[in-house]
Amino acid sequence: MRAVVIERIGGAEVLQLAEVERPQPGPGEVLVRVVCAGVNPADWKCREGLLGGFLEYRFPFVLGFDLAGTVAAVGQGVEDLPLGTRVFAQSDVGAGKWGSYAEYACVSRASMVRMPENLDFAAAAAVPTPALAAWAGLFDEGALRPGMKVLVHGGGSAVGGFAIQFARCAGARIAATCSQGNLLHVQALGAECAIDYRAGAIAPTLCHWAPEGVDLVLDCIGGGSLPDALDLLRDGGMLVAILTLTPGDSGPDHAKAAQRGLRTAVAYSRMPSGESLERIAALLAAGRVRAPRLEVLPLADVATAHERLQQGRARTKQVLLVAD
Template structure:
């Protein structure tokens, strides 16, 4: 099959388009014909070798954990899906090797859920990792409730844009940091936009003089420190980027595959609660350019790789 792969760690130049072995379908896996796969920062961080300490790597590596596609066949222990079903998945496995930037991927059944009917494959591919991250942090870590004020950093990005929508759906007042060019976009998602950078604390206090009930951090560093000082006495703090959050009494979260959570996100998309903005789409053979675009940062929503039928 055709795929993007890399045989060594490095920059985008190590990504090559060509033939790789077809994936094997085990008892608990589903063979999915990939229609689209979205790019996440973890993809190029893995390509650079930053996950080597926590995940065994088997070269050549096909990158990508997000997928939207069509089931070709299921393993003998998988009654949940049948050929022709449209699915989405956060296909993170225990070994870094067979990813989603390919014509086919063998996805463990625990990573899949039905695709939202109302979204294109490109839009749906943007849900899994970003959506699960936002959903799990808001529900499991921060426990956001109606009437609370939530500060979401990088609110125009892949995770942040979903977090804003989900927090607003929970009945929270949402304040979102973003660059000036993205303020209208963030406002349309349901948040009150603020510029990040110097003076952030004063700007947040201007909107929430008593402080905020919860902070969803996607930036880390000085922004995390500032955020900790903006919390009300019983406020909660979570970061998906900086483990140092625990020093401020907060929680660090690394997203995990969960088919029930993913199914809920699919339902919210079909209900019109959750929308996915795709900033740019690249064909599979130009996945290296998709990685470069993601590494530049300041992406509004998602970057997606399209796989031809």
Template sequence: MLIDRHGGPEVIRLGQVATPAPAAGEVLIRVACAGVNPADWKCREGYLSAFMQATFPFVLGFDASGVVAAVGAGVTGFVRGQRVFAQTGVGAGQWGSYAEYVAVGQDCVVPIPDNVGFAEAAAVPTPALAAWTGLFDDGALRPGQTVLVHGGAGAVGTFAVQLARAAGATVAATCSAARRDALMALGCDLAIDYRASDIGAAVRAWAPAGVDLVLDAVGCGTLPMGLDLLRPGGTLVAILTLASGDHGPDPAEAARRGVRTAIAFSKMPSGARLAEIAALLHSGRLRPPRIECLPLEQAAQALELVRSGQAASKLVLQVC
């Protein structure tokens, strides 16, 4: 599925291109499934142009699962036919996973655990890595701390709740009433219905001194009292939506209050972190979110469902 320019769903088309050949250090993956992420439609519309330069025609898709089709010079540890999943190089302007084949740097490719299917694996890399970065790299989460995940029922939030629990933290999350039981089943200690409850009052009743970490996976000003929920020295980490006006928390205001803020941003190749996530998937301590599979040809519709917030599950495209 190609785009020839930035724009809305009308710019996506089905097309034929040459099968990529893996360069030195790359793994060529025959794609089974491609994860659908908010970053994909933002890439389609040009929101990521400040970070990447797309050469048209361009193939979208940050996340892939499939089997190794070939390896480039210098690649070790991967064999033809091996089941793998990866975060592609779309963020660096390379072609992505909405295609039968994608070439990915070996540092971003990881074997799929035996207990995980292709569709589940494709749903993991970008949201799980975003959650990991926010919690541990930027949030410096430690065992015994308290965390509020704002947007706990989304893909990033689902992984964040589980990763925080696996790290020994106590976790609260905001969600709709319909998703409360599902979040509690993942180990959430407190699920707050953001429509019916005062989030600030609920958090203060649960953690009177304030929480150690707030991970805001929603943005757009939907948690205006976020800094108020932190204990002295606590941290608010925002995962930016890139929507107009969504600049994240104010660092100056945070400093005045004796807390700090951070913008979640991966600072290393994804493979090392993805391997740790794969180990948690294999052990059963981490589960992918609910998944709905659509055929590759419905990529435009899938992106619109994600963009509009109407997707009830994590969407995955069936490729091969």
């Protein structure tokens, strides 16, 4: 099969198209003919070796966390997915197996979900990792409930956009930070209060909207980009940071928060992820949540997608077209 592989850790130049052996599904696995693969910040971080604490690299290695395609074969014990079924999933690359930048990928059945009928392959491939990260931050860690006030920092990102929509569906009230060009976009997704983070007025604007502070801050950006985040919380509130794996980003100051009676957590999508993705798929199928804005690139342009993400130049979700 055709795949994008790396033979070593490094920059975007290590990404190369190659012919490699097609994997075969083991017990409990599904072989997917990949149509589209989503590109995430975690992909370039994986390429540069920043996931070394989570997985063992075995070269040649195929990157890619997200995929959408059709069932090509199933392993022992998988009986509920007929061949040709349209599916989407997070790949098992987080467990050190080959990912989605290939014509075929083996994925655990426990992570596999049928695609909603109202999504095409590109839109479906743009969903899993950002949506699961937002879900984990709001619900698994943040215990979001109806009526709570939440600040989504980075509402213009794919993760932030899903977080705004999930919080709206859960009956929460939402404020979001974003660039000036995304103010109308985050409001359309469900944010009552949209704040241009570059204008330097996050705290005063948020205080006017939530004088006692918000119940939950979900930091989708990290890297110290939300100054004095703990000051934005009400008494007993919680700061949840999405795991960034970026060098130098140590996450929330857990000790300082505890001294002030505040809570903190770091969120990441757990494997296998099918149970949460099923809930997300139901919201997508009902039209209550929509996939992010995206740009589709040919598989051969994978380095371009990586460079855009790494340099902060991607204005839309990057998706690779693997097969027509």
